[in-house]
Amino acid sequence: MKRTLGNLMGSDNRESAPQQVMAAVLFADICGSTQLFEKYGDLQARQIEHRVLDALAAKTDTHGGRVIKTIGDEIMSRFPTPDQAVQAACAMHRTIKDDPDLARLNITVRIGVHYGPVLEVENNDIVGDAVNIAARMASLAKADQIITTRETVGSLSIDLEGMTRSLGRSWVKGKEDEMEILEVIWHESTSLTQMAVGGQEDLRNLLFAKLVLGYRGQDIELAVNTQPFTLGRDERSKLKVDRELVSRSHAYIECRQGRFVLVDRSTNGTYILLENGSRFFVRREEFTLHDRGFICLGQAITEHNPDIIRYQCVYP
Numbered sequence: 001m002k003r004t005l006g007n008l009m010g011s012d013n014r015e016s017a018p019q020q021v022m023a024a025v026l027f028a029d030i031c032g033s034t035q036l037f038e039k040y041g042d043l044q045a046r047q048i049e050h051r052v053l054d055a056l057a058a059k060t061d062t063h064g065g066r067v068i069k070t071i072g073d074e075i076m077s078r079f080p081t082p083d084q085a086v087q088a089a090c091a092m093h094r095t096i097k098d099d100p101d102l103a104r105l106n107i108t109v110r111i112g113v114h115y116g117p118v119l120e121v122e123n124n125d126i127v128g129d130a131v132n133i134a135a136r137m138a139s140l141a142k143a144d145q146i147i148t149t150r151e152t153v154g155s156l157s158i159d160l161e162g163m164t165r166s167l168g169r170s171w172v173k174g175k176e177d178e179m180e181i182l183e184v185i186w187h188e189s190t191s192l193t194q195m196a197v198g199g200q201e202d203l204r205n206l207l208f209a210k211l212v213l214g215y216r217g218q219d220i221e222l223a224v225n226t227q228p229f230t231l232g233r234d235e236r237s238k239l240k241v242d243r244e245l246v247s248r249s250h251a252y253i254e255c256r257q258g259r260f261v262l263v264d265r266s267t268n269g270t271y272i273l274l275e276n277g278s279r280f281f282v283r284r285e286e287f288t289l290h291d292r293g294f295i296c297l298g299q300a301i302t303e304h305n306p307d308i309i310r311y312q313c314v315y316p
Contacts, residue, residue: 018119018127024085024152025118025131026065026077027138028056028092031108032285033073039281049073052107055095063088068125074138078126082115082148082155089113089146090186104278106287108144112137113184115152136172137181143286144256146184153182160184211253211260211289214310215239228254231297231309232266241307245298253289260289260313268298289313 030036030052036045056075057067065079065088079085089111096102096109114137116130133149141147153164163185169178211222213229220239222229231239232250241250247266254261262282264270269283274293279301292312294301301308 018121020117020119020128022116023118023126023130024065024079024082024113024115025126025134026060026079026085026089026111026113027135028075028077028089028109028111029138029141030073031110031143035285036105048102048105048107051099052096052102052109055099055102056092056109059088059091059095063091066124076131076135078118082113082152083157083160085113085115086146086148086156086160086184089184093144093146093186103290106280106290108286108288110138110141110143111146112139112141113146113148113152115149115155133172133175133179140170140181142256143261144259144288146186148182148184150180150182209255210314211255212312212314213239214312215241216306222253222255222260224255226255228252239309241297241309243298243307247298250297262287262289262295266298271296271299271301273301 030049033045033049036048039045040048053070053073053075057077060067060075060077060079063079063084065077065084068076068078070076077085077088079088092109092111096107112134114130114134116128116133118126118128118130120126137147137149147167148164150166153161156164164182165185167181167183170181172179209224213220213222220229229239230237230249230252231241232248233240233242233246234248237249245268247268250266251262251264251270254263262270262272263286264282264284266283269281270287272280272282272287272293272295274280275291280287289311290313292310295309295311296305296307297309299305
């Protein structure tokens, strides 16, 4: 029998129509994955990516979520509630830091979360504005960050809502008005419950963390509330390194959640030597400073180079 447009729009197709439900959408992205392929080659880099994505998927499952898809170096998950998504996001960061092999490679992820209406379509996929916003939050996040929206935070439990801070308002692609962006503050504690209960003490301890830089006989201390500390050839740099291979605005160091992060924005990159002998080269990307080591702008680290910067992370 010939089917009319009315037949096609009728009740015999309603069962397959997309269903709208509320869900928390999470995107987690591996930072600096391009450099992994450049440094370790395709095979080893893919093995590293798979290890990270498997860890992220495991935490999704542990916290009652479901992996929707992996897209290259990124995972997309959905959760019934925003609390579950935020708990999973914190656990994801922690499991990456607790893996000694991934920590040695300085692997970091950035995470975006948003809670809102989504359409359930075929193959267990979801689409809609909430998915787009969650993806945008992930793109706004930096390494080791969890970024979310005021709408999501407003639906969190009191304990989790108290672990967020506003970063101001930002334009989000596809939205007419600016949205308020918030960061979820996660910390070193072994469980989210411990962090929520002991949060004030944890935050108080972070206030006394510092980074000590040593350069040409001068010691400089950076506290967690210090403005970004600039390094470069420019006279206005807080630490001026006057060498030919050093860019005018070479790099800066900022503190995030009690960790000091070096952000390179130079032409020739930044070389880092850790106390355990591990060496890293950072160019147009970020590196979380751990324990103690050495930094050199624009050139490899050699024993007698007078422009080596010594660093030490000091925690209470």
